[in-house]
Amino acid sequence: MDFCSAPSDKDSVLLAHSLLDESLENPILKFEFQRKNLRYLHICCTWFLLDDEVCKRLQIPEVPFRNLFPKSKILFNTIYDQLVSRESRIKRGNKDQMKVLEDYLAITKGSNFH
Numbered sequence: 556m557d558f559c560s561a562p563s564d565k566d567s568v569l570l571a572h573s574l575l576d577e578s579l580e581n582p583i584l585k586f587e588f589q590r591k592n593l594r595y596l597h598i599c600c601t602w603f604l605l606d607d608e609v610c611k612r613l614q615i616p617e618v619p620f621r622n623l624f625p626k627s628k629i630l631f632n633t634i635y636d637q638l639v640s641r642e643s644r645i646k647r648g649n650k651d652q653m654k655v656l657e658d659y660l661a662i663t664k665g666s667n668f669h
Contacts (some may be wrong), residue, residue, distance in 0.1 A: 563612040563613050563614075567612075567613060568613055568614050571601075571613040571614070571615060572614070574597075575594060575597050575598060575601070575615070575616075576594065578590050578593035578594045578597060579591070579594055581593070582662045582663075583655075583658050583659060583662050595618060596624055598615060598616055598618050598621070599618060599620075599621045599622070599623070599624045599625060600624070600625055601615050602615065602618075602621045602622070603621070603622060603625035603626075604625075
């Protein structure tokens with residue numbers, strides 16, 4: 556049996572689920588439906604990026620339309636890359652990342668959340 560087909564231990568399953576469930580506890584997202592939607596997107600991306608056998612061994616939940624988000628994101632990004640210059644995409648990405656950082660720092664200011 557090679558590494559890729561080795562059975563998952565309890566700790567691996569717990570870690571995978573902790574990472575998926577992190578969005579349910581994320582203080583940056585104000586509403587529960589946002590957190591649940593983010594968890595769904597994380598599950599979709601996990602199924603897309605990992606082999607089905609690995610997802611099954613890690614007990615990643617099956618969700619409907621799991622390929623819709625990743626494949627549509629690829630399509631939208633391909634179109635966006637053709638329509639918008641690289642420099643503009645970099646500026647927009649930096650602006651978006653700074654907003655995420657600003658939100659994170661505002662939420663965690665004075666707390667023990669890291």
